[in-house]
Amino acid sequence: MAKPTVGALTGFPEWLPHQRMVEQDLMDRIRRRYELHGYVPLETRSVEPLDTLVKKGATDKEIYVLRRLHAEDDGDSGLGLHFDLTIPFARYVVQHKNDLTFPFKRYQIQRVWRGERPQDGRFREFYQCDADVIGMNNLPVWWDVEMTMLMREVLDDLPIPAVSIQVNNRKILEGFYRALGITDLSATLRVMDKLDKLGPQKTLAELEALTGLPTATASRCLDLASISGSDLDVLRRIEALGYTDPLLQEGLSEMELVLRETASLPAGRVVANLRIARGLDYYTGVVYEGVMAGHEQLGSVCSGGRYDNLASVGKDKLPGIGVSIGLSRILGRLFGRGMLDMSRKSPTCVLVALATEETRADARAVAESLRARGIATEVFDRPLKWGKQIEYADAKGIPYVWFPAGEKPDHEVRDLRSRTQAAADVASWMPEESVSRPAIVRKEG
Amino acid sequence: MAKPTVGALTGFPEWLPHQRMVEQDLMDRIRRRYELHGYVPLETRSVEPLDTLVKKGATDKEIYVLRRLHAEDDGDSGLGLHFDLTIPFARYVVQHKNDLTFPFKRYQIQRVWRGERPQDGRFREFYQCDADVIGMNNLPVWWDVEMTMLMREVLDDLPIPAVSIQVNNRKILEGFYRALGITDLSATLRVMDKLDKLGPQKTLAELEALTGLPTATASRCLDLASISGSDLDVLRRIEALGYTDPLLQEGLSEMELVLRETASLPAGRVVANLRIARGLDYYTGVVYEGVMAGHEQLGSVCSGGRYDNLASVGKDKLPGIGVSIGLSRILGRLFGRGMLDMSRKSPTCVLVALATEETRADARAVAESLRARGIATEVFDRPLKWGKQIEYADAKGIPYVWFPAGEKPDHEVRDLRSRTQAAADVASWMPEESVSRPAIVRKEG
Numbered sequence: 021m022a023k024p025t026v027g028a029l030t031g032f033p034e035w036l037p038h039q040r041m042v043e044q045d046l047m048d049r050i051r052r053r054y055e056l057h058g059y060v061p062l063e064t065r066s067v068e069p070l071d072t073l074v075k076k077g078a079t080d081k082e083i084y085v086l087r088r089l090h091a092e093d094d095g096d097s098g099l100g101l102h103f104d105l106t107i108p109f110a111r112y113v114v115q116h117k118n119d120l121t122f123p124f125k126r127y128q129i130q131r132v133w134r135g136e137r138p139q140d141g142r143f144r145e146f147y148q149c150d151a152d153v154i155g156m157n158n159l160p161v162w163w164d165v166e167m168t169m170l171m172r173e174v175l176d177d178l179p180i181p182a183v184s185i186q187v188n189n190r191k192i193l194e195g196f197y198r199a200l201g202i203t204d205l206s207a208t209l210r211v212m213d214k215l216d217k218l219g220p221q222k223t224l225a226e227l228e229a230l231t232g233l234p235t236a237t238a239s240r241c242l243d244l245a246s247i248s249g250s251d252l253d254v255l256r257r258i259e260a261l262g263y264t265d266p267l268l269q270e271g272l273s274e275m276e277l278v279l280r281e282t283a284s285l286p287a288g289r290v291v292a293n294l295r296i297a298r299g300l301d302y303y304t305g306v307v308y309e310g311v312m313a314g315h316e317q318l319g320s321v322c323s324g325g326r327y328d329n330l331a332s333v334g335k336d337k338l339p340g341i342g343v344s345i346g347l348s349r350i351l352g353r354l355f356g357r358g359m360l361d362m363s364r365k366s367p368t369c370v371l372v373a374l375a376t377e378e379t380r381a382d383a384r385a386v387a388e389s390l391r392a393r394g395i396a397t398e399v400f401d402r403p404l405k406w407g408k409q410i411e412y413a414d415a416k417g418i419p420y421v422w423f424p425a426g427e428k429p430d431h432e433v434r435d436l437r438s439r440t441q442a443a444a445d446v447a448s449w450m451p452e453e454s455v456s457r458p459a460i461v462r463k464e465g
Numbered sequence: 466m467a468k469p470t471v472g473a474l475t476g477f478p479e480w481l482p483h484q485r486m487v488e489q490d491l492m493d494r495i496r497r498r499y500e501l502h503g504y505v506p507l508e509t510r511s512v513e514p515l516d517t518l519v520k521k522g523a524t525d526k527e528i529y530v531l532r533r534l535h536a537e538d539d540g541d542s543g544l545g546l547h548f549d550l551t552i553p554f555a556r557y558v559v560q561h562k563n564d565l566t567f568p569f570k571r572y573q574i575q576r577v578w579r580g581e582r583p584q585d586g587r588f589r590e591f592y593q594c595d596a597d598v599i600g601m602n603n604l605p606v607w608w609d610v611e612m613t614m615l616m617r618e619v620l621d622d623l624p625i626p627a628v629s630i631q632v633n634n635r636k637i638l639e640g641f642y643r644a645l646g647i648t649d650l651s652a653t654l655r656v657m658d659k660l661d662k663l664g665p666q667k668t669l670a671e672l673e674a675l676t677g678l679p680t681a682t683a684s685r686c687l688d689l690a691s692i693s694g695s696d697l698d699v700l701r702r703i704e705a706l707g708y709t710d711p712l713l714q715e716g717l718s719e720m721e722l723v724l725r726e727t728a729s730l731p732a733g734r735v736v737a738n739l740r741i742a743r744g745l746d747y748y749t750g751v752v753y754e755g756v757m758a759g760h761e762q763l764g765s766v767c768s769g770g771r772y773d774n775l776a777s778v779g780k781d782k783l784p785g786i787g788v789s790i791g792l793s794r795i796l797g798r799l800f801g802r803g804m805l806d807m808s809r810k811s812p813t814c815v816l817v818a819l820a821t822e823e824t825r826a827d828a829r830a831v832a833e834s835l836r837a838r839g840i841a842t843e844v845f846d847r848p849l850k851w852g853k854q855i856e857y858a859d860a861k862g863i864p865y866v867w868f869p870a871g872e873k874p875d876h877e878v879r880d881l882r883s884r885t886q887a888a889a890d891v892a893s894w895m896p897e898e899s900v901s902r903p904a905i906v907r908k909e910g
Contacts, residue, residue: 027560029544032510034557036564037571040506056836058813058843061485065477065590066511066576070534082533088580089515089528089545097580099474100534112479115472119481121810121860123846126482131511135533135542145510160846162825365566368503380607391501398503401568401605415566 031138032145033348038362038458039355043147043347045362045460046178047129050149050345053174054127059151062126064108066133067099072111082135101133105150106302106342110331113154113340117333122156129347141318141349149174150324152342154331159339161274164306164326165281168290171308171322171343172282179360179460180350183310183321186248186293189275190303190325192258193294195268196244202231206301208241213297215245248293252279258294274305304328308343318353321346361461364417369451370397370433371413372422377403382424386431389446390422395456397422410436419455476583477590478793483807483903484800488592488792490807490905491623492574495594495790498619499572504596507571509553511578512544517556527580546578550595551747551787555776558599558785562778567601574792586763586794594619595769597787599776604784606719609751609771610726613735616753616767616788617727624805624905625795628755628766629733631693633741634720635748635770637703640713641689647676651746653686658742660690693738697724703739719750749773753788763798766791806906809862814896815842815878816858817867822848827869831876834891835867840901842867855881864900 028034035043051061073083083100091097102108105128113124129149138144151170153163168185175183193212194205202208211226218226220242227238240261247257255272275292282290298307305326312321324343331338354360370390372383383399390397400409406423413421413436421434422444430443437455450456473479480488496506518528529546536542547553550573558569574594583589596615598608613630620628638657639650647653656671663671665687672683685706692702700717720737727735743752750771757766769788776783799805815835817828828844835842845854851868858866858881866879867889875888882900895901 029510029512029514032512034510035508036561037505037507040508043508044506055812056839056841058811058816058841060482060811061489062482063479063485065474065479066578067474067477067590069474074534082535084531084542085534086529086546087532087541089519089530091580096532097529101531116481121857125843133511135536145512155846158847162846166846366503366505367500371503394501396501396503398570401600401607401611402603412566 031143033143033352035351035355038365039351041362041365041367041458042355042360042460043351046347046351047147047149049177050174050347051127051129053177054151054170057125057151057170057173059125059127059153062109062112062128063130064102064105064112064128066101066131068102068108068111070096070098070100073100073103073107084133084135103132103134104300105130105132105148105344106152106300106327106330106340109150109152109342110154110327110338110340113338114331114333117156117338123153123159124155125151125153127151141353143348143352146346146348149345149347150342152340154338154340157337157339159326159328159341161277163341164274164278167306167324167341167343168278168282168308171310171324171345172285172289174343174345175310175322178350179462180312180354181315181359182288182313184288184313185290185322186296186309186311187275187278187290188292188294188296188307189271189305190298190307191267191271191305192275193244193271193297195265195271196258196261196263197241199263199265199268200231200237200240201233204230209297210299212241212245212295213299215242215295215297245295248291248295250279250287250291251283252276254279254292254294271305278306298323298325302327302330306341312350312353315353318349321350359463361463363455363459363461364419366416366418367396367458368398368416368418369395369456370420370422371409371418372397372399372424373406373409374400374403375424375426379424379426382426386422386424386446390449393450395451410434417458420451476581476588478588478797480796480800483810484796486807486810486812486903487800487805487905488796491792491796492592492594494622495619495792496572496574498622499596499615502570502596502615502618504570504572504598507554507557507573508575509547509550509557509573511546511576513547513553513556515541515543515545518545518548518552529578529580548577548579549745550575550577550593550789551597551745551772551775551785554595554597554787555599555772555783555785558783559776559778562601562783568598568604569600570596570598572596586798588793588797591791591793594790594792595787597785599783599785602782602784604771604773604786606722608786609719609723612751612769612786612788613723613727613753616755616769616790617730617734619788619790620755620767623795624907625757625799626760626804627733627758629758630735630767631738631741631754631756632720632723632735633737633739633752634716634750635743635752636712636716636750637720637739638689638716638742640710640716641703641706641708642686644708644710644713645676645678645682645685647678649675654742655744657686657690657740658744660687660740660742690740693736693740695724695732695736696728697721699724699737699739716750723751743768743770747772747775751786757795757798760798763794766795804908806908808900808904808906809864811861811863812841812903813843813861813863814840814901815865815867816854816863817842817844817869818851818854819845819848820869820871824869824871827871831867831869831891835894838895840896855879862903865896 303325307325309320310322326341328339387397433444434441748770752770754765755767771786773784832842878889879886
């Protein structure tokens with residue numbers, strides 16, 4: 021049989037086993053933290069009807085469409101792979117509203133797909149780790165604070181460089197644009213979202229072309245985007261630009277709440293940044309982006325915001341707010357820089373050596389006994405020379421090799437770190453706590 | 466904004482939150498068991514080049530092909546969603562062979578996709594929970610036993626009806642067919658794999674048409690398929706059919722090893738069944754299928770086998786063997802029959818009631834203190850009447866509601882099961898162990 025096509029596919033990252041162990045450890049931490057806050061686990065199917073995906077305001081997301089290989093009409097299935105977890109979640113809540121209790125809090129750790137041009141930190145298939153809450157007709161502004169704090173807690177629990185959460189509010193942006201006389205607010209947002217990419221000159225030119233405003237007025241959008249800071253002074257600087265609008269006022273008071281309630285955090289953890297726009301149409305209030313210290317060029321490693329109009333049922337509105345950790349982007353960077361590793365390449369704590377084919381039953385009995393006490397154990401699969409078996413354990417970082425009684429009257433355990441060997445009792449021996457399981461190792465990049 | 470398209474997609478199952486909690490619990494058990502045996506976690510990308518998928522012997526699997534919505538040439542990407550986890554794993558091992566230590570043991574819990582017609586127990590998107598080992602040029606026959614025992618352990622650890630593992634060996638089938646004078650062995654296997662669907666008459670007719678053999682000879686395939694049993698007598702009954710072939714002999718001795726080594730298990734746990742063929746071309750030795758007691762019509766709930774020729778590098782062969790638990794199929798059935806549930810609909814153990822907007826900081830402080838001690842806690846989001854807040858906790862099955870000190874001098878905790886309320890200390894109160902976390906509840910179907 022021909023050998024499988026070998027080779028990586030650009031944009032579809034795959035980790036080595038010890039890297040997957042790191043990823044799993046981080047997912048466990050995220051999951052534990054979300055559950056500690058009462059968020060239920062949820063997964064949705066990977067596909068949505070294409071019109072749902074297209075309609076829901078993906079301003080710049082490229083969708084993968086599915087076709088069955090042997091479809092008779094050779095046509096598309098009408099299904100696309102989801103490009104985020106928010107749109108599927110909103111659809112799910114509408115579909116199952118009678119089975120859910122509101123406010124409904126769920127977390128969702130799942131792959132998403134975007135057919136965009138892959139580049140540093142931008143994959144075509146990647147994990148997002150989301151937490152969202154959706155209310156029935158009502159989702160108090162207090163959730164803006166809760167979500168900020170939740171994201172803060174999750175990020176602080178991860179073995180990664182410090183992440184600064186940048187906060188903005190769509191109501192401030194849209195209200196300000198409206199006060200300037202701009203009518204196409206979402207197109208304006210899309211232009212402003214490209215500010216980092218285009219630079220101020222081109223952004224201003226695009227704004228003028230879009231809005232027809234004179235340079236002096238259009239440039240006020242850039243003035244607004246230049247404002248950032250952690251304290252309430254930010255609000256005064258926005259007001260000092262001299263525009264008023266009811267939506268702008270609402271946004272300012274929402275942002276004030278977030279800044280006030282996070283003021284006791286260490287400096288830089290939560291920062292108002294009027295430059296943040298977010299590339300998705302569905303946000304209506306607070307928006308978040310997180311940047312990792314020392315890796316600012318990587319772009320946002322977590323994001324989210326409030327979406328009050330994404331879902332509804334009849335007269336009932338289903339306002340929501342959520343956050344998302346871009347785990348694959350974070351790991352891709354930290355793995356690439358050698359900054360995150362595992363203490364060993366296998367969960368195995370003990371390798372039971374195999375002396376001869378005839379003593380395999382004894383070796384298996386040792387392994388079963390150790391496993392029954394929660395010690396991850398494997399038996400080497402062939403009676404090779406001891407040196408070969410120890411080599412295997414060394415290569416995987418397995419800390420102990422067990423030699424069953426037989427040639428010698430007692431069982432013996434070899435500690436591969438100290439290269440010492442001693443008699444041991446199958447029923448009571450325990451590994452050192454520090455090596456009983458693999459653990460995360462952080463390194464300076 | 467328009468509301469999302471609502472509605473289930475046939476073949477793409479989605480669970481309710483408490484069902485997802487069950488699924489996650491079962492995945493955790495499977496993961497724990499695989500890791501206890503030293504299997505490393507691994508995930509592969511969801512896509513493979515289409516030619517890899519097509520070549521690798523999917524005899525009856527319908528593949529989903531991807532196309533980018535805005536692809537300039539309007540053509541396929543040349544990528545398809547994987548339909549199993551074995552082919553991606555074999556490709557991965559070839560690709561990363563220099564980074565792996567052999568024998569390489571990994572487990573993989575991931576979604577797969579098949580564009581087949583959905584029916585009871587047959588989904589288009591579903592989870593498989595695989596464990597495989599791949600050796601470098603060598604994978605002792607002993608692994609046939611190890612894998613049987615591993616699958617046995619994993620299944621016995623799940624809160625599901627007993628599963629009987631049906632074992633066969635492709636070498637017995639192919640050797641026997643060859644001894645009958647049949648040349649197209651894999652086409653014959655494919656016909657025999659449909660025996661349960663077609664019945665004996667039609668299968669025999671297909672066999673005759675395929676092989677050109679007279680009825681008396683072709684019907685020996687059905688005679689072979691009718692043999693099953695747990696003890697070594699099975700082997701004598703195969704030999705009594707009177708055909709010999711070196712491959713057949715090899716298969717018989719491999720099966721003897723498995724039957725002998727599993728003889729001490731309770732009756733029916735491992736059964737030789739010569740009817741098992743498996744629908745995938747890549748198997749070369751032992752093959753497995755598991756059927757769940759009382760749900761035999763559902764088909765196989767776990768499967769696997771040995772594949773000695775799926776992967777190679779230059780002169781090096783990479784023989785493998787693996788098992789796969791069809792978790793979505795199992796859960797779809799047990800959820801459908803109301804046989805598996807969770808003790809409550811949320812991880813939350815304590816709901817902190819909110820008296821007034823002014824006391825929100827107090828309520829949050831209580832929640833933070835409880836979470837710091839590992840107790841999953843949420844604060845109700847609005848200062849509604851106590852009755853409304855208790856109603857929310859009841860609907861989610863949250864066992865405790867905490868009333869912060871304020872109106873009353875002490876904190877008080879209400880146990881919603883006994884409807885009793887008592888003073889409690891934030892720094893030391895602990896929930897009853899039995900309700901600290903949600904737990905699996907099994908019910909008779």
